[in-house]
Amino acid sequence: MEQAVLTGHQQVNNINIYYEFYPKSTTDKTVILLHGFLSSTFTFRHLIPLLKQDYQVLSIDLPPFGKSDKSSRYVYSYKNLAQTVIKLTELFGIKKMTLLGHSMGGQIVLNILHMMPELADKAILLCSSSYLKRFGLPLILTSYIPYFHLFVKYWLARTGVKKNLQDSLFNHSLINEEMINGYLQPFLQDKIFVALTKMIRHREGDLPVEVLHKIKTPCLLIWGEHDRSMPLHVGERLKKDLTNSELIVLKETGHAVPEERPEEVYQHIKRFLAAV
Template sequence: MTHTSLSKKINMNGTDVYYESYPNDSSKETIILIHGFLSSSFSFRRLIPFLTHEYNIISIDLPPFGKSGKSRGFLYSYHNLATTVIQIAEKLHLNKITLIGHSMGGQIALHIGYLRPDLVSEVILLCSSAYLKKSKPLLIFASYIPFFHIFVKRWLGRSGVEKNLQLVVHDQSLIDKDMEEGYLAPFLEDDIFPALTKMIRDREGDLSKEILHEIDIPCLLIWGEHDKVVPLSVGKQLNKDLKNSKLIILKETGHLVPEEKPEEVFLYIKQFANKTADSC
């Protein structure tokens, strides 16, 4: 059975936030999907069809990515992005939600779990970023130079979408024209680059070990064995620092686990959710 998606925009903290909603009338459980850096809801396109059989799904494009606003006035800190997701959940009258965060989205999911443990029943971290420091002072200073956003655009253009996908996907045969076009699309408009420049400035460091130790929400960590972006060693350390967590390692998989192993990821999520429900 396929579930129809509803595309919506909601104004939060002075910017438009785009999200896709996949209602499932037979389920009382809601999952919020949070994508990674330089990505969008597109990265969950192969996982969503599995999830919609069991859950209500909300997939959010974090500003300034995907189809969300690219305001130069928005605060692109993890704390503010987490608060924005919380406000959307409250606006939609959601409670006891499951958060699935990929890469940077995992760090934002952890922020939400830390800020509002009452709102979150469990967190699924897919190759989550962790232990990254704030941008270096020299880079922050440079970001104030007029037209710095042009350097950001050139830097991204130099690496190119194909090379970036080769870095994040272990099985290169998965890379096709649809994938390349889907990940490239948000960067065809120039307004994203000034917003990305501000994100460099606004982003604080990842949550400290001390804060991670305080998070008691059940956390499932799913990692690609061959992740070149956030290595498996990071997942193992995160598993140690989160007191209520479990780590699953996917063989022959890179960083982009929702694209590479969607069915496996779904089965682990379902299994974890059932165990969590049984223990409540």
């Protein structure tokens, strides 16, 4: 009988990280789950029960999201987020892993593959953030205005969780109170908006093409046909720039593939990880 899920916080890289760890004694394969911008482990709640049947699973709330700390001293760059994930896997003693990232989490995965190519044997990118530039200098400078975090809060309140979900999902009938409340929860405390202001300053642009060409880790790209956040042409371009990759396109699916197609995503992952 497998152990129950282990949840908690771990101090790593000068910040408290929330994690959910699903140990499995019959396998040495661990899948590391990294969510997207404005999201959390919550986004994988339908995928985790499927994955944990076959693999150990470690799902991480990337700071400042979910239940991880929203420190004003942490550096919210992709490079530092990648280093934080690496250090957490070291603390867990995980040797053999597959990295899975959705949206922004995909860009963190790519950073890890670039920084430590030997760390993961394979990677899965779900509608991965790619080719985005750094925020413009005017916005970065404006972020230093006192109480700028209140403008960030106002902007997010205007778009609203429900509107963001409608933009992310092709099938709007899936949106319910549980989903809305799950995504809303981390934004009920003001300190996350201070941290998001820091992220505006710290976030580099996505990895350039010349770096992507150097990544040799086998990558499975899974994309929604109707993704409005990272349109399909981004996935097609990424497939060309990652020399050892394949692209799967899910019909009648938007950006939130773990929400809309967990079973199909799981089946593609299982096939990909079983291949030699």
